[in-house]
Amino acid sequence: MQDADPILEITDVAYRWPGRAGFSLTVPHVAVAVGESVLLLGESGSGKSTFLSLICGTILPERGKVDIAGVDITALSGGARDKVRAEQIGVIFQQFNLLPFGSVMDNILLPLRFAPARRKRAGNATVEASHLCSALGLPAGVTSAKATALSVGQQQRVAVARALIGQPPLIIADEPTSALDANSQIAFLDLLFEQTTTHNTSLLMVSHDPRLGERFDRVIRMEDIAQIERVAA
Template structure:
């Protein structure tokens, strides 16, 4: 992934939120990106994922300039090649763990994902008896495991993790980090992990502050 001359503002008459001359992430590289709340971290992730488009500049994902893709093409790129672990996990509470994960596979055009979904959940320590329960009836720790498995089901080249431990105590936050890094220990999935909590940066060789790469005078 490469970012060049990126600028973003929500409207032409609004201040620039992001001004990033250059930023790059290699295949398999894992970066911890931190910064205080309100500095544009989530906005940057939405730009990388193609949910938002740059006001200026270029974001290239797997050889694709996202600004040159149609909305449908960006959706396909995101579904097939980008995994996302959301801050609140965003699981569908009345669906089972397996069905939540299979739904992500469906959107990427992968129809036969049941076996892989169960294997991921088993590797993440979710008991088979819980894999078919409604996720809304499971604990936060169990939902963590499902969220990781859902993000990894399509074997994405890029994984985006957005403040997933903000509502967790230290013990559960540490468990989440251990599970995530264990799943990424093999393979070439690149990781952008965004948090305001520097305690979570320990497993990362590359740690950067958004305030250092963002030259905008006014942040979100």
């Protein structure tokens, strides 16, 4: 967290969804340091999903810069943005987004197919995948099982392993604890922080639950970093 250059920096970004029910989102400045854990709080409709889409480059702002590991992804082609996202960002989706007919190993290794540098960092990728499964408390031999055969808790851990493999410097977690009870939330965060701390990985986690804040280096709120203007119907 002492590095001079942040892993993520957003500067003077503005985006407007089209249509009568659209809204505009403006973010003057947000930065996440290398190795820092940040909790982003916001209620439904506060612009969190749009904000994450801008970070990941799946939508482009009308103006401003989104720097990932020193690269302004807004200046890149679509293919180049996809490559930066695959190399630099591991994403834990709220609904996990596992391939239902793929094995656990297929799901964990999927990001490496699109990220040669990340694949190189993984070394022997199947061995790293197995180590991650073990570290995340998944049973021995689970890598050959179908994703649909696992419990919800096990699927969640597979989603974490997929985000972590190849040591991407930034993990984005979108409401990963929303469906968990208090004890399961604690266990999940213990596992996640253990893995991110080991590799000095930055973590930006989105939630609506302020009780999680004590676990993070910093808590920010959508209303403090972004302005939303809704289009009147």
